[in-house]
Amino acid sequence: MAEILCRFDELRDGEARGLGPFDGSGAKAFIVRRHGRLFAYWDACPHYGDTPMAWRTNAYLNAAGDRIVCASHGAEFEIETGRCVVGAALGKSLTPAPIEATQEGAVVFNR
Amino acid sequence: MNIIGPDALVFGVDDIDACATYLTAYGLNPASVDAKGGRFEALDGTAIVIRRRGDPSLPPPLESGSMMRLIVYGVADRATVQAVGDELARDRQVQRLADGGIEAVDDHGFPLRFQVTNRRPLDLPGERINAPGAPAQRGVNHIGVWQDMPAKPRTLSHVVCFVPDIAAAEQFYVNRLGFKVTDRLGNAGPFLRPAGTQDHHTLFFIQTPPHMKGCEHFAFHMGGPTELMLAGTRFLKAGYQSFWGPGRHKFGSNWFWYFNSPLGCHVEYDADMDLHDDEWTPREAPMSPEASQAFLFEHREKWAPGGPPPPGAGKPGH
Ligand code: FES
Ligand SMILES: [Fe+2]
Numbered sequence: 387m388a389e390i391l392c393r394f395d396e397l398r399d400g401e402a403r404g405l406g407p408f409d410g411s412g413a414k415a416f417i418v419r420r421h422g423r424l425f426a427y428w429d430a431c432p433h434y435g436d437t438p439m440a441w442r443t444n445a446y447l448n449a450a451g452d453r454i455v456c457a458s459h460g461a462e463f464e465i466e467t468g469r470c471v472v473g474a475a476l477g478k479s480l481t482p483a484p485i486e487a488t489q490e491g492a493v494v495f496n497r
Numbered sequence: 498m499n500i501i502g503p504d505a506l507v508f509g510v511d512d513i514d515a516c517a518t519y520l521t522a523y524g525l526n527p528a529s530v531d532a533k534g535g536r537f538e539a540l541d542g543t544a545i546v547i548r549r550r551g552d553p554s555l556p557p558p559l560e561s562g563s564m565m566r567l568i569v570y571g572v573a574d575r576a577t578v579q580a581v582g583d584e585l586a587r588d589r590q591v592q593r594l595a596d597g598g599i600e601a602v603d604d605h606g607f608p609l610r611f612q613v614t615n616r617r618p619l620d621l622p623g624e625r626i627n628a629p630g631a632p633a634q635r636g637v638n639h640i641g642v643w644q645d646m647p648a649k650p651r652t653l654s655h656v657v658c659f660v661p662d663i664a665a666a667e668q669f670y671v672n673r674l675g676f677k678v679t680d681r682l683g684n685a686g687p688f689l690r691p692a693g694t695q696d697h698h699t700l701f702f703i704q705t706p707p708h709m710k711g712c713e714h715f716a717f718h719m720g721g722p723t724e725l726m727l728a729g730t731r732f733l734k735a736g737y738q739s740f741w742g743p744g745r746h747k748f749g750s751n752w753f754w755y756f757n758s759p760l761g762c763h764v765e766y767d768a769d770m771d772l773h774d775d776e777w778t779p780r781e782a783p784m785s786p787e788a789s790q791a792f793l794f795e796h797r798e799k800w801a802p803g804g805p806p807p808p809g810a811g812k813p814g815h
Contacts, residue, residue, distance in 0.1 A: 433709075437740065438738055438740070438757065439757070440738050440757065441515070441519065441737065441738055441756075441757040441758050441759045442519070442736045442737050442738060443736040443738075445515070445759070448511050448512065449511050449512035449514075449515065455511070455759075455761075457738065457757035457758055457759060457761075458740065458757055458762075458763060459563075459659075459709070459711065459712075459713065459761060459762060459763075460562060460563065460564055460711070460760075460761025460762070462562070472561075472562045473561060473562050473563075473708075473709075473761075474561070474659070474705070474708070474709040474711075476708045
């Protein structure tokens with residue numbers, strides 16, 4: 387079953403948004419729009435394992451809006467792949483979350 | 498050597514605006530801010546300084562990309578600056594600055610500056626409590642808390658770094674700069690106290706692989722646990738991300754509340770740290786959740802007991 391979270395066109399390019407918690411588990415996720423595409427990851431930094439990544443509501447990206455940054459120790463991740471490219475989570479990747487944009491422009495969580 | 502503690506930490510950041518907003522909301526006073534960066538001060542003038550990552554006035558960054566670029570230590574007097582300079586010049590380059598300060602790197606390559614401290618002496622009451630059996634600290638008709646009670650960071654307390662070689666880090670600060678180990682968390686590292694303060698620690702290390710080398714967090718002292726709780730609650734309500742706390746550490750006894758930050762490290766409020774002198778014998782415990790805190794809480798929304806008023810309540814005629 388898919389749960390509608392928001393509309394894709396509410397996000398500007400280079401913008402991120404925190405979502406959740408899902409399933410009453412406390413697990414949160416975030417989405418990023420880049421070059422017209424949507425990317426979604428669980429809000430859990432692979433450095434410490436399961437800790438939240440933003441420094442403020444929706445603040446998941448660097449100033450240029452071209453990398454995800456963990457606000458715990460500054461590890462930087464590629465938006466497209468979730469791969470850590472510098473910092474404390476080097477060699478590790480973010481875990482994709484089951485969130486996608488539909489043909490109709492809705493952002494949905496697939497449980 | 499009469500080193501007092503960190504006067505300032507200098508960061509080379511990615512997003513000046515984000516850091517300026519953050520440090521101001523945390524409670525530091527933006528003493529000077531422009532497009533190049535700024536200086537954000539606690540009540541005694543100790544500070545976080547931010548510059549752009551590529552600012553040529555900063556020492557070169559660590560390979561790890563950690564944003565902390567310089568630790569500025571305040572010392573008692575010129576003679577101490579001189580003594581530190583002479584000691585470090587024995588095996589490394591020491592830069593003598595026009596203002597009388599010196600710069601050198603520690604054994605992990607962290608740039609350090611030593612200067613005669615520029616802290617302003619504070620004269621403020623601490624948190625006062627009333628307890629049965631003890632003389633009242635807060636007199637009759639003095640209230641303990643109100644909603645917009647001031648809760649500002651008073652002074653820069655400590656900095657915690659990830660380093661690959663704990664033994665080397667400890668030896669450098671103990672043997673070369675006269676720090677004392679107050680306590681040790683096994684597999685993490687030593688709590689270190691310089692000779693010019695009684696604070697349990699102004700420096701702590703956590704052992705990690707080399708690619709993580711950098712700052713884990715820094716903390717400012719608040720006036721007491723109530724100020725810490727108020728400041729943290731306000732920060733959280735403004736949308737900032739709590740990371741750990743509020744709680745109370747065991748070693749040091751300090752209350753803590755950590756937040757994520759755009760400075761590439763955690764930022765902590767702390768309060769009511771233990772004081773020690775050279776009579777103290779260091780304790781040791783393996784690093785674990787149990788050893789790290791006496792208790793730990795998580796914030797929840799404000800709430801009050803009681804449902805809606807009973808039918809007829811508040812009407813005249815009773
Ligand atoms: S927890 Fe994310 S970089 Fe350390
Ligand atoms: Fe701390």
